[in-house]
Amino acid sequence: xxxxxxxxxxxxxxxATDLFGLRGVDAVSLDVIANEVxxxxxxxxxxxxxxxELLAAVLLEAANELTVVIEAAxxxxxxxxxxxxxxxxxxVFRPAVRRPALxxxxxxxxRVPEEVGARLTGQLQLLxxxxxxxxxxxxxxGRLRRADPGLIAALSYATVTGxxxxxxxxxxxxxxxxxxxxxxxRDELRGFLRAALAx
Amino acid sequence: xxxxxxxxxxxxxxxATDLFGLRGVDAVSLDVIANEVxxxxxxxxxxxxxxxELLAAVLLEAANELTVVIEAAxxxxxxxxxxxxxxxxxxVFRPAVRRPALxxxxxxxxRVPEEVGARLTGQLQLLxxxxxxxxxxxxxxGRLRRADPGLIAALSYATVTGxxxxxxxxxxxxxxxxxxxxxxxRDELRGFLRAALAx
DNA sequence: TCCCCTGTCTACCATATGGTAGAGAGCCTA
DNA sequence: TAGGCTCTCTACCATATGGTAGACAGGGGA
Numbered sequence: 001x002x003x004x005x006x007x008x009x010x011x012x013x014x015x016a017t018d019l020f021g022l023r024g025v026d027a028v029s030l031d032v033i034a035n036e037v038x039x040x041x042x043x044x045x046x047x048x049x050x051x052x053e054l055l056a057a058v059l060l061e062a063a064n065e066l067t068v069v070i071e072a073a074x075x076x077x078x079x080x081x082x083x084x085x086x087x088x089x090x091x092v093f094r095p096a097v098r099r100p101a102l103x104x105x106x107x108x109x110x111r112v113p114e115e116v117g118a119r120l121t122g123q124l125q126l127l128x129x130x131x132x133x134x135x136x137x138x139x140x141x142g143r144l145r146r147a148d149p150g151l152i153a154a155l156s157y158a159t160v161t162g163x164x165x166x167x168x169x170x171x172x173x174x175x176x177x178x179x180x181x182x183x184x185x186r187d188e189l190r191g192f193l194r195a196a197l198a199x
Numbered sequence: 200x201x202x203x204x205x206x207x208x209x210x211x212x213x214x215a216t217d218l219f220g221l222r223g224v225d226a227v228s229l230d231v232i233a234n235e236v237x238x239x240x241x242x243x244x245x246x247x248x249x250x251x252e253l254l255a256a257v258l259l260e261a262a263n264e265l266t267v268v269i270e271a272a273x274x275x276x277x278x279x280x281x282x283x284x285x286x287x288x289x290x291v292f293r294p295a296v297r298r299p300a301l302x303x304x305x306x307x308x309x310r311v312p313e314e315v316g317a318r319l320t321g322q323l324q325l326l327x328x329x330x331x332x333x334x335x336x337x338x339x340x341g342r343l344r345r346a347d348p349g350l351i352a353a354l355s356y357a358t359v360t361g362x363x364x365x366x367x368x369x370x371x372x373x374x375x376x377x378x379x380x381x382x383x384x385r386d387e388l389r390g391f392l393r394a395a396l397a398x
Numbered sequence: 399t400c401c402c403c404t405g406t407c408t409a410c411c412a413t414a415t416g417g418t419a420g421a422g423a424g425c426c427t428a
Numbered sequence: 429t430a431g432g433c434t435c436t437c438t439a440c441c442a443t444a445t446g447g448t449a450g451a452c453a454g455g456g457g458a
Contacts, residue, residue: 008435026225029415041416043436051416207405228445239407240446246405250446401458411448418441426433 009047011037017058021101025055025108056112059120062105066123069095070130092131208246210236216257220300224254224307255311258319261304265322268294269329287333291326 015036019028030051034041048054073091095102106124109117214235218227229250233240247253272290294301305323308316 024223024225026223030417031415040437042418042438045417046435049417229447230445241408241448242406244447248447399458402456404455405453407450407452409449409451412446414445415443416441417443419439420437421439422435422437424434424436426431428430428432 008037008039008043012039012044012047012054013057013061016054017062017099017105018101020055020058020108021062021099021104025051025111052111055108056116059105059109059112059116062102063119063123065099065102066095066120066127070123070126073130092127095127207236207238207242211238211243211246211253212256212260215253216261216298216304217300219254219257219307220261220298220303224250224310251310254307255315258304258308258311258315261301262318262322264298264301265294265319265326269322269325272329287330291330294326 012033016028016033019033019036030041030044033054034044037044044054048057069091073087103124105120109121211232215227215232218232218235229240229243232253233243236243243253247256268290272286302323304319308320
């Protein structure tokens, strides 16, 4: 109950992102979103002309959030190879940890106009390829045991996507989709990368 | 148009499996399924009392299909380590190749009674842990470079699940969700494992 | 022949959902 | 104060969807 309230439009966007990403667009009605935000359904339709337009806005916003993550990863670079690996791993996992629904939105890309969907998939691609590039550099420098960096990144990416999209997937593997659980997974992957370091 | 038609119940089950797994339960109406099968909606409701009951039957059937896959993988064993690795990889990837919707059903587990959902997640767990066990054996025997077998299996599993669930994920990584594309991915993973073999 | 059972259908209903119409409250500016 | 603009609301509508009621066709047994 702060005096300065987040603008309605942003609150709608945030709630829709989480609900769409976690449950899927078809499973979430405008009423549910409005209820979550604490406004009437018509307030939603004032800010976004239709459900489709709301989804498009959500995907664009997600793409923007990912841009921020990627740019932060670009800036993060130290001389310690382990730290640098950690930075990349963090860059790949952070969206899943901070906003599990973000990557789950990939599921809905086909519903929006192509240029909108391309923004999101483009950012995800960038995230994956940046990780691949970095791992490739480490290998070239002899600090990482050589393997297919694209595959490693793809596996990481698929893991992240799988986690973000399907909490059930996580449970199948015996993990709980909590921040702590995701941290544990990140540590495991980090250990995997550390083990891959050239002896 | 064969003279011997598949029983209606089985045709409904098959269509519902594909539609539920690929698009999600909420995105698929009973009318759509009935249309796909070529019967009236009420015929669906004659065989399955409700949509929820249909979903439960679909999940049970999927669990049974996975059981067959796993048992086949258990039987497959030769002395050539590469062939044995290939057999495990095949076992993990086969459901995704033959029936992409099968693993996508994980998404819907939380909707059905716990004992029904547990059947499916249990089989998926078995699939993943069998791969982990096998990779562990190979490592103990010195034929595979040591790394966390559980993590490798989890990564494979997450990849499979991601592919099966989200064709868009595959496209982000530059792959097409076709059988040929999946074969390519399988070969890549095989190459990864081969590269991991102890020198 | 009659009856009942199986399987499929047409007709219909109640509800939920996406979306429209328009009123009203609050605020800024003239 | 008046007028208009921004934002949110109540009331309502058309359609789609899950589900019910019951008719009808066909086949097998008494």
